[in-house]
Structures are given as structure tokens and as C-alpha cells.
Amino acid sequence: MSARFRSWMLFSVIALFLGAFLLWPLAHVFRKALFDSNGFTVFYFKALVTDPLQIRAIGTSLFIAVMVTIGCVIVALPPAWLVARRTFPGKNMISALMLVPLILPPFVGAVGMKILFARSGSLSTLLMHMGIVSGPIDWLGQFPLVGIVVMEVMHLFPILYLNLVAALANIDPSLEEAAGNLGASPWRVFKRISLPLAGPGLFGGIVLVFIWSFTELGTPLVFGYRRVLPVMIYDSVSEVGTNPMGYAQVTLVLIISALGFWVSKYISGNRGNVATLGRLSVSTKEKALSLPGMLATYTLFGIVLFVATLPHISVILVSCGKRWFLTVLPEEFTLAFFGRALSMELTQTALFNSLFLSICAATLDVFMGFSIAWLCVRSRIRGGDLLDTLAMLPLAVPGIVIAFGYLGCFSGHFPNTYLDPRFNPMLLLIASYSIRRLPYIVRAIHAGLQQVSSAYEDAAANLGATPLRIIRRITLPLVAANLLAGAILCFAFSMLEVADSIILAQTERFYPITKAIYALMDILENGVNVAAALGVWAMALLGAAMLWASCLLGKKMGQMFHAS
Amino acid sequence: MHSNNSSMIEVRNIAKRFGSVTALDNIRFSVSRGELFFLLGPSGCGKTTMLRILAGLETQDKGSILYNGKDVAELPPHKRGAPMVFQNYALWPHMSVYENVAFGLVESKTPKKEIVARVNQALEQVNLFGMGNRMPNQLSGGQQQRVVLARALVMNPHTVLLDEPLSNLDAKLRSEMREEIEALHKNTDITFIYVTHDQIEALSLADRMAMMDNGKICAIGTPSALYHRPPSLFCATFLGEANALQGTVLNVVGNMVITDTAIGKIKAVYQGNTPTIGTSVNCIIRPENIRIDGAGDNSAQAIILSSRMTGATTTLLLDVNGTILRAVMLNEYGSNPAAGTMVTAVFKATDTIVVTS
Ligand SMILES: Nc1ncnc2c1ncn2[C@@H]1O[C@H](COP(=O)(O)OP(=O)(O)OP(=O)(O)O)[C@@H](O)[C@H]1O
């Protein structure tokens, strides 16, 4: 079996999967948007771009996305550079803490933040006590956009941070030293050498954040801000049988996201292919910090981490606080809610379901992500780029759309099978989780592969390694950091997946953790507290997973990039 | 040991383009078993590309490659058995020196004991014994280069492809490694194809060499033949130093040519096709073949412009009616002529070669 044939086999398997679980449901959505009983029509699109309300919503969504992206770059860049280029005591732990924002579903965090910043919440009370303001202020009601942007930046900046650290760690430090040696100050070196070389990683991260915040549903929903495109789509989903406007909106989101993606691809494409070559320098890339530098560093990380963990803190307070109204902190504390959050059958099943689903999805994603990136970057088959483009499509597809597509498509065609979410949603949940996270893992591995010179693989082939052995012994270990980063992201976000969980899992037996939290908020008298407690358990679990992965990553990085 | 003359590697009419760049154009040569064959040419002339095609890492647009008489078009890189010493090293950064060197043996499922022994032997061969546990980024450039060499040699291959293997070594190490390669060449049956832009390396080591320019081979032969009887002006000037005098062919007598040049009539020899009378040619004279005493077939009055001692030899710049000739002579204490002296530059007809291109 020739290598080419094998590549095509792999290509076909993945294309088939994406065709069935991505294209087909999307085609279903498109068909509903572009065809009514009289055949083809652009009526709904016309209605969309002539309605000032819709235009406002689109503009607001774009504004949020741009602000969130800028915010994330500003927040992520200094810590990423410090971690990649300097040593200081406690670096590994601090670096791991940077991932903490990822371990909380934004909608759960938003619930906590709502309590902190509400009219009767902690901030108002605190400011009133200090005599700075005279009466309670409804912060989120006054500045809803600021709230949304800050909330999303706090949740999303770690994505950019991870990307940046991985990209910076892959740069041969002698390139930076050469620039310093030729008279460039550290800042100039960063601007002229490190940043351009980190290009693929940085751009990859920026597009992720942009499109994510552009299609983010949970945060504005919980904050009650309905004049953004994703929420309007969500609203039209509920009247989907009668009003095809939602489908037109989805199509528009798709176009804008694709455009953003294409622009970034064009820009990073122009920068050329950045590969580290085989001539490794003897230098170590990490320098020790001076004392003032160290103090500044700790202050920076302290501020970033404090602000980023505010939602977590607030959720923890809700989970163990009794009677919290017009006081800065709850008046009484209890651990009872934690026990209840674990003793209920609903929550136990939900935890198990989520773990199972997320591990399956992450495994599937690592396999597909690596295959796609490899087919695209390394094998010379024609369809590689096509597959890559296809794998990026989910970036532009909000979870609700996929979930709704599944519901419409599969329930109708395969009733009472494992493809029918009403019968058993597990398979479709794995499919939707993995497809939703596929772009991130492909991006991460893609960037890694691009930065690994193909000369390493050539050398292995030249010394007798078969293509499969080359992948196992050379390619995989060299992109392990990126692979693992991708897998962690995939696992964590699958655990936190909201929209498709809520739509697809319809019986309690199949509830994932997010849906259980959602359900808890309604059904119990202290539901919010139990829900928060379950959120805290989930946080702890995810935190442990991430900590472990990050330790592994640190060791791997040590092996790969400097002396061990 | 050149056990037989069968050609180990045959390269037939290879052509390769990268977009609009013609990297290789109709390359043809053959290398016999155990031969140390050089590809010599300036940067960018296509040497690396040729090696990569031999290793199967690049596919030619046209032509074919034969190993041992068999076309290897269908053989993927990992089955060609011709390890390469990469110009940019390509040492795997996630593997130790030992693991790097052992890589190929592991792939060929060699027993573990044998791997240990052979890797250690290979490391010893390149003066790196005891460094097996280091990571590549803990090695100097020269050490990395030697690891790459060991990584290839440990395979006991039929052919080794070397892409500028000594380019990053200091002078002493370089000559040591050169001797090492020479010894390997003498004591084994390995066929070497050795790419370099360093003519000294090629002249001192090669059994035969091919000179490349701009994707084409412009000459193939032994170092001595190419040096003393260069087939073209490029060949003459790229390989060592050469004085080139432009002239017109006046007459051809036997294997002698009389040409008319700026410094007068010159008697020279030619190779290959007989030059046509009246055509424009170049007369090549190596600097060490010009003397300033005695008599010869060709002579001209000259003024010494400068005289520079460079150790064993002295380089003179001679002005003959405005034409500058470079002459090199062995040093003898107290006897070097000073600048400004009138002398007669003399050289033999058999040291003067006419080239038409
Ligand atoms: N992958 C490629 N894509 C495009 N052009 C290439 C590629 N590889 C080589 N070339 C071009 O082909 C020509 C020959 O390149 P090659 O690397 O073989 O040169 P070389 O003789 O090894 O040079 P050097 O001595 O500098 O290593 C050069 O003009 C080079 O720019």
C-alpha cells in the first residue's frame, strides 16, 4: 500500500465523517434558509440587511468581537512573553494558573458575576460602605457592553496565551540573540523578531478569539443583552418552524466569520513559512529576571489572575454562601451544597456522562486534528487544503446551529437509532463536541507542524523509517506540546459545552454537566447554590486535569527545547 | 578497495524545476562502487537538490536514477539505503545524541546489543565517545555536524550522501575529518557522493568530480585532469586560480594552437575539437606555471606591480603592456624580486590551454 494511497484513505474517512456530521446538517440549515415552498429565494437575506434593528445587532456583535480580540492580545501578550523567555520562582505554577479561566463555563461564571455586580451586589455595597457612591448602581444594566467584553476577555485570553507561549517556545533563541547582538533593544527584538516569527501562532489565536467572541451566546444571554446576533439567532431557533429568518442570520454569521478567517490566513500566509532549522544553538532561551523585574512580573500576574478568577470566586461564594443580599460577602457559610451536588443521582450521572463524552471527543479530535494538519502541511495530496478549510468551518458555526441541524436531520432520517438524539444523544454529542473543537486542535497542530522543519522527517525517511514510523518517532514527539495543548482545550471545552448539550440531551439519563447545572437552577429552592456547587466540583476536576496536563507539557517542553 | 568497476549509481538526464527556477538541467553522471565522487559548484547551483533526488526526498521531473543497475523510481526514501549528511544537520531536537545515531538501526530492527556496540563505535569514530547522553542543543556546531556523520555511517550503507559535511568545522577538525573520510573510503566499499563548494576539499579527496554551474554539469573528471586541462573558462576559474588571456586563433599545428593575444603571440595546447582559425578563444595559464627566469615557449616583458609573500609562496602581479598576469613562485630567502623590477614572464606551451567557452 503506497503512502499516497494511505493518505487518500485517511482523507476519505475524515471527509466522510465531516460530510455526515457537519456538511449535511449545515446543508439542511441552508436549505431551510434559501428555499421556501416556492423554491429558491433571497427574500430573507434582503429582509436581514434592510432591517436597521438587525444591522445594529450585527454591528454590536462585530464591535464586541473586535474589542474582545484587542483586549485578549493586551492581556495575553506580556504574560506569554515572560513565561516563554524569562525564569522566575513559581513560574510553572503561575503558568498553570493562567489556564484557570478556561475551567468555568462562561454562563456559570456570568451567574456569579451578576451577583457581584448587581444592584444589590457586592460592588455596589462596598462602594456605598466606603461612601464613594450614594445609592446602589446596576453596573451590568448601566454598562452591559463593557460587562460582556470584560467577561469574554477574561474567559478567552488563555487561548491566545497558550498559542503565544507555544509559538514563542518554538522560536530558535539564537535568532533573537542575533538581533540583540546587532544592536536591537529587547523591545525591538520582540517587535522585529519574536512577534513576526510567532506570526502563525499569534494569528491563529487571534482568529480563534475573534470568531469565538463574535458567536458567543451564553454571556450576553445571561447578562440579558439581547441585541446581538447570536442571541437573535437563538431567539429565532425557538420559532424555527415558522420563521426562516434565523437561518438567514446563521448564513450571515458564516460569511463574516469565513471572511475574518480568510483575511488572517492571507496575512499569515504572506509572512511565509516560519520553520526552525536544525542548527540548534547552545544558548538557553530563558533568562533570569532582576529583582524589580520580578516584582513587576508578580504584580502583573497577580492582577491578571485576580481579575480573571473573579467569576470563579463569585461562583465559589454562591456555592458556599447563605443569605447574600446587600452585603459585600455572604453572611453565613456552609458546605452543605457541595454534598448535595454529589449525592443526587442527576448530578452523578451528569458528571459521568460529561467525562465520558469529553474524553471520547478529545480522543477523536486529536486523531482527526493531527491527520488533517498532517495531510495539509506534509502530504502532497490535493485535497489537503480542502479538508483544512472544512475543518475550520465549525469556527463559524455556533453550537446551536449544529445541534439544531442534528435534531432536524438525524431524528427524521434515523428514528429510534443511536443517531436519534431523542432515543440516545451520546453519539451525536460526541460528534458535535468533537466537530465544534476540531478547528482549535487543527490550528494548534497546524501551527506546530509549520514550525517543525520537514528536514527532520526527511532525515528519518533517509535513515530507513517508514512514513508511519516517522510520524510516531519524529513528527508526533515534535508537535507533542501543540497536540497536548489542543487536547486539553478540547477536553475542557467539551466539558463546558452549553448550547448543544442543552438542545440535544433531552432525558435526565443523558444530561451532561452543563445541562444539569442549568436544570438545577430551576428545580430546587436553593437550586442556584447547588448549581454553583456542582460548577465548583466541575472546576476542581477540570483544574486538576489541566494542572496535570500542564505539568506534562512543561516536562515535554523541557525535553524538547532545552537541556534536561 | 575499488573491487570492481560496475557503476553503483547512475544518474540519467535528470531535470528538476521549482516553479520558474531550473534547479537541475539534464544531469548525467555515474559513480562506481567504492568511489569518492564529488559534486562541486557555487552556491545555488543545485547540488543539494541533486542529493535529495538521489535520496528520494525530491522527485525529478525527468530522467532516472539507477542504484546497482536498478531504477529506483519506485523506491521510497526509506528503502534507498543511502543515508545523507544534511547540510542543515536535521538532528532531532527531542532525541539525545545516542538516540539520534541509533535511529536508523532501530528502524532496521537491529538487535539491541548490536545497536549499542555500533553506536558507540560510530561515536568513537567521530570523536564523540561519551557524549551519547547530550541533547543536540548542548553541542557545538562542529559536534552536531559529527553526530550527523555518525548517524549516517553507523548504518554501514552502500552509499553515503554528504551535503557539505565539513562546512562548520574549524581548520584542524576539518582536516581530521577529511582524513577520517579518506580512511573510510580506503578501508570500506562505501560509495560516497560528496557535495561541496570548497575546491580544496574536492581536489584533495576526490577520485572523480563533477563541476556544476547553474543546474548543469560543465565538466567531469579526475581532479588532476580538471585542474590541468580545464574544459572551460568557468571550470578553470572556479577550480584554483587562472590567468585568462583572450585571443584569436591564428593557426593550428598538430595539437598546438597559435593565438594572438594582448601580450603577443602565444603557443598553447587544446583539448577536444580543433579550434577554428579566426575564432575568439581564451588561453588559460595557472599562476604557478609562470616563471620569471629561464626560457620557455611563451615569454613577455613585464613590470612587477606588487610582490606579496604568503608563507610558502610569493604572489606576483605582473603588468604586461597593461594586461595583468598573476604568478606564484616558491619562496627562497632573499631572492624575491621587488615591485618595479623589469622581468620576463615565461610559460610553457603545454601549460597553456585554449578553451573555447
Ligand atoms: N524547495 C524549493 N523551492 C523552490 N526553489 C528551490 C527549492 N529548493 C531549491 N530551490 C532552488 O533551486 C536552486 C538550487 O538549490 P540547491 O539547494 O540545490 O543549491 P545548492 O547548490 O545546494 O546551494 P548551496 O551551496 O548554497 O547549498 C536554487 O536556486 C534554489 O533557490
Ligand SMILES: [Mg+2]
Ligand atoms: Mg546546498
